[in-house]
Amino acid sequence: MENASNEDDPLRDNLVDLNDDYIENQIAFDVNSELVDINNDSNKENLQNSEPFVGMEFESEEAAKVFYMAYASRVGFSVRISKSRRSRNDESIIMRRFVCSKEGFHTKKQNDTGKRKRKRAIIREGCHAMIEVSQKYYGRWVVIKLIKEHNHVVAAPSIVRYVAPEEYAQLEPFEGMEFPSHEAAQTFYYAYASRMGFDVRIRLSRRSPKDETFVMRRFVCTREGATPCEENENKRKRNRAAPREGCQAMFEIVKKDQDKWVVSKLFLAHTHELANVPNKVHYIQSNSEVVVLAKTSVLRENSIAPTLNPQLADPGRNFESQATNDQEMIEPCRSAFGLDDTQKLLGYFKRLNAENPTFSYAFQVDKNDCLTHAFWADAKARTSYYYFGDAVTLETSFVENKDLLPLVMFSGVNHHLQWEMFGCALLTDFTEASYIWLFQNWIAAMGSHHPTSLTTVYNEAIGSAIAKVFPQTHHLYSTADILKRSKDILANIYFRCASFEGEFYGCIYEPETVEMSELSWKKVLDKYDLDDNSWLQSLYRIRQKWVPVYFKDVFTADLSASQRPESLRNIFEKYFNRRTALPVFISLFEHLMAGWSEREALEDLAASFTRPILRTPSNMMKQLSEIYTITVFNIFEEEFVESLGYYISSLDNDGLIAVYSVTKEDSEATCRVRYDNSGDRAKCSCCKFESCGILCRHILRVFLALDVRTIPDVYILKRWTKEAKNGFVMDECLRYSELQRDALRYAREGSTSGEVFTFAQQTLQVAFAEVVHMKQETFSRCTLR
Helix, strand or coil: CCEEEEECCCCCCCCCCCCCCCCCCCCCCCCCCCCCCCCCHHHHHHHCCCCCCCCCCCCCHHHHHHHHHHHHHHHCCCCEEEEECCCCCCCCCCEEEECCCCEECCCCCCCCCCCCCCCCCCCCCCCCCCCEEEEEECHHHHEEEEECCCCCCCCCCCCCEECCEEEEHHCCCCCEEEEHHHHHHHHHHHHHHHCCCCCEEEEEECCCCCCEEEEEEEEEEEECEECCCCCCCCCCCCCCCCCCCCCCCCCEEEEECCCEEEEEEECCCCCCCCCCCCCCCEEECCCCCCEEECCCCHHCCCCCCCCCHHHCCCCCCCCCCCCCCCCCCCCCCCCCCCHHHHHHHHHHHHHHHHHCCCCEEEEEEEECEEEEEEECCCCHHHHHHHHCCCCCECCCCHHHHHCCCCCCEEEEEEECCCCEEEEEECCCCHHHHHHHHHHHHHHHHCCCCCEEEEECCEEEEEEHHHHCCCCCCEEECCCCHCCCCCCHHHHHHHCCCHHHHHHHHHHHHCCCHHHHHHHHHHHHHHHCCCCCCCHHHHHCCCCCHHHHCCCCCCCCCCCCHHCCCCCCHHHHHHCCECCHHHHHHHHHCCCCCCCCEEECCCCCCCCCCCCCCCCCCCEEEEEEEHCCCHCCCCHHCCCHHHHEEEEEEEEECCEEEEEEEEEECCCCCCCEEEEEEEEEEECCCCCHHHHHHCHHHHHHHHHHHHCCCCHHHCCCCHHHEEECCCCCCCCHHHHHHHHHHHHHHHHHHHCCCCHHHHHHHHHHHHHHHHHHHHHHHHHHHHHHC
């Protein structure tokens, strides 16, 4: 006897009303919604070859389904819906979780003793592979959770076939109609339902007792049956999209021969009016292929081409803000970035600038209006530069890798020793002229406040450009970068002489004076016969810019190598390669920066409400534990503790100025501290305070010996304190940003009711008149002066 069972569609919703908060911590980017031809091979290839990742964004839930089904078929596993979440406002779906069909475990039902168990087609074995999409406030769907790994062997990849209902426009169902498989019959009836204006679900299936394969399937209208009554009247009822009202329309097929399925029962009449159903996408999965069935317009709209929403792009060609060469396109663009990318990126920047005028950007295009250079800096970058822009690093390592986007970044560290971004650029060439363009636009966006130091890789074009744009800034080359390049260029010496690396590094980092550095350098070159090496000769000529002893009195904010923020290279190699669409990269990068801002805010909060545990009961420690951020205080505390292992001896003292020798126990290394008795001022030969802004252990040892119990204010840099970001930023754009934020809050509160709105509008008009009057008076006073 055949088995009968009620069976849901493989992707039927298992609705769960969850109460957990919506996940906001995510990286997001836009997905294209342009109309593209689904029969175009390039679009199909794009869909089938895309990889899912957290932050991927879709036009609709159906677009996410299309994408993940195609991905699953390509990898070799099947998919089902595990969980859903509905909005409390209108009961619409706001979250979907798609999982591998082998996710979870089969539960053992009670009272099933003696009952013959049906062999399941798919055994659940606890696979964790899943993708979860959630609807954001502006309507799009974003991947917020993703697990790709499977704990089982995946099957052979399936072919994905896209079918539009229009392909069956000339066919009507009838009893006796034959199909080669039940999947083909299902595809046909779903297409028929889509054309007629109703939706379908699987009502009943039967399997053969011999091999558990299907021998009957019944498809019914979603309004078949009756809506179940709730026993608890007080329970909140869910508003069903398609209420069941006893519709009898159905389509039943049975298996006759090995490769033949016949329509055995058919009822076409409906008890309700037919209308355009939502643009739903159906999936019919067999052993060899997956059929994606949807209207042509839906498939077009859900194309998974990762680019910026075209509505953000400027359809015109009026490139503003440093755009050049406004000419008609004569020939196809041959630059690194195409005309389409250029227009979309410009449109994106214009939108951000319209939303917040403190967003600054600059463009440079070629004669074909194709992007060659782009620079941008948002309000956060500009504000951060105001507080922490004394020491800046120009990150250009990504341009060396041809597989990555040619990104250039200005960065530094904040008072928590976290990365701060001061602006970014995309460059298609790296000439002196290109860097001059970049530096000029960057410093203009930063209010023309030049940094104290600017560290870059060793590059002659960069060096020449900095000399022209920042003549007063200390330009330094990254010591680590030069040593890394030296290891490649001098690979033969490193290989032949195992001791060379240690001695070479020693002559760079160990000397405490310029004279000692010169002697150590000459000693190494003589020992390994490298006097004629052209690379080392070039390094010697620029030694003042990369050997630490030459610029130890220049502020670089480099407190400790171990405290430096983690490298960005892994992130960029993963997400920002040449295959990443340009507008997608910008949007994704924006969200990455937002994540960094959130991390900084969390550290600010922690610093405000927590105090470090002191290792010593010193007054200095108590003083600075209230002032420094936790990260910086921990570094200072280490210096203080280390100072206890030093002893001092007086070298000279004329009553006003005293010179002390500070030496570590069991060591010959000595530093000299010059102390001014009149103002508790001290200067050490190690120059740690000058380079990092934190007092060194040598000065602290002298202070302890002279009974200086608190750190003088002159040695407490505001940029390392909890109050680093307090104070008024004297910049018109930043003032605008503050007022704009307050105005938005005012608008939200003032629009809550008609009465409040009237009062808010009247008050605003009075305030606006007073502001205009104040502005006129200020202008008059300035004119009289």
